[in-house]
Amino acid sequence: MAAATSTRSIDTRDAQEIIKKLNLSPHPEKGWFIETYRDATTNENNRSYSTAIYYLLEGSVGASHWHRVDATEVWHYYAGAPLKLELAAGDQGKATLSEKILGPDVFEHQNPHVVIDKKVWQRASSLGKWTLVGCTVAPAFTEEGFEMSPPDWNPTK
Numbered sequence: 001m002a003a004a005t006s007t008r009s010i011d012t013r014d015a016q017e018i019i020k021k022l023n024l025s026p027h028p029e030k031g032w033f034i035e036t037y038r039d040a041t042t043n044e045n046n047r048s049y050s051t052a053i054y055y056l057l058e059g060s061v062g063a064s065h066w067h068r069v070d071a072t073e074v075w076h077y078y079a080g081a082p083l084k085l086e087l088a089a090g091d092q093g094k095a096t097l098s099e100k101i102l103g104p105d106v107f108e109h110q111n112p113h114v115v116i117d118k119k120v121w122q123r124a125s126s127l128g129k130w131t132l133v134g135c136t137v138a139p140a141f142t143e144e145g146f147e148m149s150p151p152d153w154n155p156t157k
Contacts, residue, residue: 010079015058015130018079022054029064029123029148031057038140048140055133057083059126066123066153070145073116074136077102081128082110088121088155095121095155102133121155 010018015032018024024032037052057064059081066088075085082103088095103110116122124131 010132015056018056018130018132022056024054024056027055027064029067030061031055031064031124035141036134043139047142050136050138051140052134052136053141054078055135056080056130057124057126057133058130059128063123063125065151066121066149066155068119068121068147069137069141071118071137071139071141073118073122074138075102075114075116075124076134076136077104077110077112078132078134080131081126083131083133084125084127085114085116086123086125087116089117090155092153092155093157097156101127102131103127121149 019032022034024034027033033053033055035051035053037050039049039051041049043049063086075083077083082101082105085100085102087098087100089098090096100114101110102112102114104112106112124133
């Protein structure tokens with residue numbers, strides 16, 4: 001195992017350096033990602049038990065698109081600015097809104113990880129220049145289980 005040689009904190013790096021280092025690709029919701037794990041074990045429907053990604057969102061792009069998945073999702077904070085997660089549970093026009101802050105400072109009401117139940121609408125916003133997080137989905141993320149809202153969609157209208 002090679003020893004770490006950099007004395008520079010990841011928080012002093014710019015987003016493009018991290019995108020390049022982690023080999024991230026554009027994400028359809030906005031931001032950048034790479035799938036880092038897909039469980040080889042599958043359930044009776046041939047769906048992997050879990051997946052994991054890195055996801056980087058830059059503050060300059062604004063909030064990601066509203067979206068939801070058909071599985072439980074755990075967001076993990078890794079580096080950069082805190083991340084605001086807006087959540088909307090329920091049907092459009094009747095949704096109950098809530099907000100969680102993903103970040104390192106538990107003394108400032110930030111959460112190192114946030115669990116989002118399946119089928120809950122969500123969107124994310126970096127509260128600074130950029131935020132690097134991880135998302136673990138169980139059972140595994142699938143395109144068929146992903147739904148992105150139209151651009152002007154609002155969960156309360």
